[in-house]
Amino acid sequence: MKILVCISHVPDTTSKINFSEGDTKFDTSGVQYIINPNDEYGLTRAIWFKEKQGATVDVVNVGGPETEPTLRKALALGADSAIRVNTPALDGYAVAEQLANVFKNGDYDLVIAGRESIDYNGGMVPGMLAGLTNANFINTCISLDIDGTNVKAIREIDGGKETVNTSLPLVIGAQKGLVEESDLRIPNMRGIMMARKKPLTIVDPIEASTETVTVKFEKPKPKGAVTLVSPDNLDELVNLLHTEAKVI
Amino acid sequence: MSVLVYTESEQGTYKKVAFEVASYARAIADQLGTSVTAISINAEDPSLLGTYGVTRVLNVKDSKLDTFNAKSYAHVINQAAAEEGSKIVIVSSSADSKYLAPLLAIELKAGYASNVVALPTNLSPFTVKRTAFTNKAFNETSISTSIKLVGLSNNSFGIKEQATEAEVVNYAPSIPDNGVHVESVDKVTDKVTIADADIVVSGGRGLKGPENWGLIEDLAEVLGAATACSKPVSDLGWRPHGEHVGQTGKPVAANLYIAVGISGAIQHLAGINASKVKLVINTDPEAPFFKAADYGVVGDAFEVVPALIEKLKAFKAQNA
Ligand SMILES: Cc1cc2nc3c(=O)[nH]c(=O)nc-3n(C[C@H](O)[C@H](O)[C@H](O)COP(=O)(O)OP(=O)(O)OC[C@H]3O[C@@H](n4cnc5c(N)ncnc54)[C@H](O)[C@@H]3O)c2cc1C
Numbered sequence: 013m014k015i016l017v018c019i020s021h022v023p024d025t026t027s028k029i030n031f032s033e034g035d036t037k038f039d040t041s042g043v044q045y046i047i048n049p050n051d052e053y054g055l056t057r058a059i060w061f062k063e064k065q066g067a068t069v070d071v072v073n074v075g076g077p078e079t080e081p082t083l084r085k086a087l088a089l090g091a092d093s094a095i096r097v098n099t100p101a102l103d104g105y106a107v108a109e110q111l112a113n114v115f116k117n118g119d120y121d122l123v124i125a126g127r128e129s130i131d132y133n134g135g136m137v138p139g140m141l142a143g144l145t146n147a148n149f150i151n152t153c154i155s156l157d158i159d160g161t162n163v164k165a166i167r168e169i170d171g172g173k174e175t176v177n178t179s180l181p182l183v184i185g186a187q188k189g190l191v192e193e194s195d196l197r198i199p200n201m202r203g204i205m206m207a208r209k210k211p212l213t214i215v216d217p218i219e220a221s222t223e224t225v226t227v228k229f230e231k232p233k234p235k236g237a238v239t240l241v242s243p244d245n246l247d248e249l250v251n252l253l254h255t256e257a258k259v260i
Numbered sequence: 261m262s263v264l265v266y267t268e269s270e271q272g273t274y275k276k277v278a279f280e281v282a283s284y285a286r287a288i289a290d291q292l293g294t295s296v297t298a299i300s301i302n303a304e305d306p307s308l309l310g311t312y313g314v315t316r317v318l319n320v321k322d323s324k325l326d327t328f329n330a331k332s333y334a335h336v337i338n339q340a341a342a343e344e345g346s347k348i349v350i351v352s353s354s355a356d357s358k359y360l361a362p363l364l365a366i367e368l369k370a371g372y373a374s375n376v377v378a379l380p381t382n383l384s385p386f387t388v389k390r391t392a393f394t395n396k397a398f399n400e401t402s403i404s405t406s407i408k409l410v411g412l413s414n415n416s417f418g419i420k421e422q423a424t425e426a427e428v429v430n431y432a433p434s435i436p437d438n439g440v441h442v443e444s445v446d447k448v449t450d451k452v453t454i455a456d457a458d459i460v461v462s463g464g465r466g467l468k469g470p471e472n473w474g475l476i477e478d479l480a481e482v483l484g485a486a487t488a489c490s491k492p493v494s495d496l497g498w499r500p501h502g503e504h505v506g507q508t509g510k511p512v513a514a515n516l517y518i519a520v521g522i523s524g525a526i527q528h529l530a531g532i533n534a535s536k537v538k539l540v541i542n543t544d545p546e547a548p549f550f551k552a553a554d555y556g557v558v559g560d561a562f563e564v565v566p567a568l569i570e571k572l573k574a575f576k577a578q579n580a
Pocket residue numbers: 025049463464465466467489490491492493504505506507508509520521522523524525526527528531541542543544547559560561562
C-alpha cells in the first residue's frame with residue numbers, strides 16, 4: 013500500500029497571533045512552526061500501517077523552503093520520503109489542486125490529510141482533493157482499518173459516530189481519536205539522524221488557480237474584565253445571566 | 261438566480277441550523293434583491309421553511325438518501341443549484357455540511373468560504389468575514405469564482421423569522437451510487453448535541469474523576485444544555501472523545517459556555533472563544549480562564565454547582 017500524508021506547516025498552538033502590513037499578512041516573527049495536530053494523528057496511523065501491515069509512507073507539503081524543517085520532522089517520526097511542492101499555499105483550492113497532481117502521479121492508494129489546519133481552519137483540502145481525483149472520501153475519521161482494498165472506518169458525527177465501508181483509493185480527513193494520544197511520538201536522535209538521509213524531493217507546481225483571497229485580518233475586540241460573583245451570592249449570578257447577559 | 265440554501269434535517273425534522281442558514285440566505289437575498297430557494301431532503305414539513313423567508317422549496321423524498329452520504333448529497337445540491345441558476349449556495353457548519361461542502365465546491369466549480377460569521381461586507385467582489393487561527397482572529401475573504409459557496413458558522417447569525425409563503429415543489433434529482441456505505445450509526449439521541457446547543461456545560465480535570473460527572477449532567481439538564489469536556493478529560497477516558505472541545509476537539513459557538521474546573525489553556529480557549537457569554541467556575545483565582553470569561557465564580561465546583569442548580573431550578577419555577 014502506498015500512503016501519502018499531507019502535512020500542513022502551522023504556527024505552534026501557543027503562538028501569539030499578530031498581523032503586519034496593515035493587517036494583510038500573518039506576522040511570522042517569533043512564531044514556532046509545527047506539524048498540524050490533525051495531520052500528526054494521520055501520520056501516526058500511516059506509520060502504524062507501515063510497521064504492522066507493510067506500506068510506504070510519503071509526506072507532502074505545498075509551500076516554500078521554510079516548511080522543510082516540518083517535513084524533516086515527519087521523516088524523523090518514520091515517514092520514508094518527503095515531497096515539497098514549491099509554491100506558496102495561497103488557498104485551499106490551489107493546495108488541493110497541487111496535492112491532486114502528486115496523488116495522481118504517485119499512484120497512491122490512500123491519502124491522509126488532517127480534518128482541518130489550525131491556522132486557516134478551512135476544512136477544505138481533504139474533500140476538495142477527493143473531489144478532484146474522484147477518490148472515496150471519509151471526513152472526521154477516528155478509526156481506519158484496511159484489508160486489501162476494503163476499508164472499514166469510523167467517523168465522528170454530531171452527537172455520535174458512524175461506521176462506514178468503502179474501498180481504496182481513499183482520502184480521509186484525520187482527527188484526534190484516529191490513534192491513541194499515547195501513540196503519538198516524539199522524534200528521537202536515531203530518527204533525526206535517519207531523516208537527514210531520507211529523500212526530500214522538491215517538485216515544481218502545476219498551473220493552478222486560486223478561488224479565494226484573504227483581503228485582511230482582524231483580531232477580536234479586547235474583552236471587558238470578568239464580573240466576579242461570590243459563591244455565596246449565586247442569586248446574583250442567575251440574575252446577571254438572565255437580565256444582563258440574556259442567555260437564560 | 262435565487263440564493264440556494266441546503267436545509268438539513270434528521271429523521272424528517274429540520275435541525276436548528278436549517279432555520280439559521282435559511283435566515284441568513286434570506287438576508288443575503290435581500291441585499292441582492294432576489295429570492296431564496298431551499299433544497300430539502302426527506303423532511304416531513306417543507307412548508308415550515310417559509311417562516312424563515314424561503315420562497316421556494318425543492319423537496320426531495322428518496323429512500324436512497326435516508327442515511328447521510330456526503331457525495332450523494334453534494335451531487336443533489338449541485339443539481340438543484342444548476343436547476344435554479346443559483347450563484348450563491350449556503351450550507352451550515354454541521355459535521356455533515358462540513359463533510360459535503362468541499363465535494364460540492366468541486367462539483368459547482370465554486371470558491372468555498374467556511375466558518376463565515378456575518379453577512380457579506382461587500383457584494384462585488386463577494387467578501388465575507390470568517391474565523392481563523394482557531395478563533396484567535398478573523399479574516400476577510402473574497403471569492404472570485406462566479407458561483408460562491410458559503411459555510412455559515414453555527415450560532416453566528418441567529419434565527420430570524422420572516423413569514424413567507426413557501427412554494428413546495430417535488431424534486432427528483434439523479435442519485436448516483438457513491439463509494440462510501442454506512443454500516444451503522446451510534447448516536448446518543450436523547451441528548452442535546454454540542455453543535456446544536458444554545459448552552460454548553462463543560463467540565464475539566466478539576467472534577468477529579470468520571471464519578472463526579474453527575475454534577476455536570478445535572479447542571480446541563482436544568483439548562484437544557486449539552487455537555488462537554490476538556491482534552492485531558494477525554495484522554496483519560498472519563499468522557500467520550502466526541503465531547504472534547506478546543507483546538508483539537510469540537511468547536512463551540514454557544515450563547516452561553518459554562519466551564520467548570522477547566523484551567524483555560526490557550527488550546528481550550530481557541531475552540532470555545534466563538535461562544536458569546538462565558539461563565540467560569542474554578543477554585544484558582546489565577547486560572548487563565550478568568551481573563552477570557554464574562555462571569556466568574558471563584559469557588560469549589562463541588563459546592564458551587566449543586567447550589568447553582570438549586571438556584572436555577574427556583575428561577576425556572578418562577579419564570580415558567
Ligand atoms: C497540540 C495541543 C492541542 C491541545 N488541544 C486541546 C483542546 O482541543 N482542548 C483542550 O481542552 N485542551 C487541549 N490541549 C490541552 C491544554 O493545553 C490543557 O492541558 C487542557 O485544556 C487542560 O485541561 P483542564 O483545564 O481540564 O485541566 P487542568 O489544567 O488540570 O486544570 C484543571 C482546573 O480545575 C481547577 N479545579 C481543580 N479542582 C477544582 C474544584 N474542586 N472546583 C473548581 N475548579 C477546580 C484547577 O484550578 C484548574 O484550573 C491541547 C494541548 C496541545 C499541546
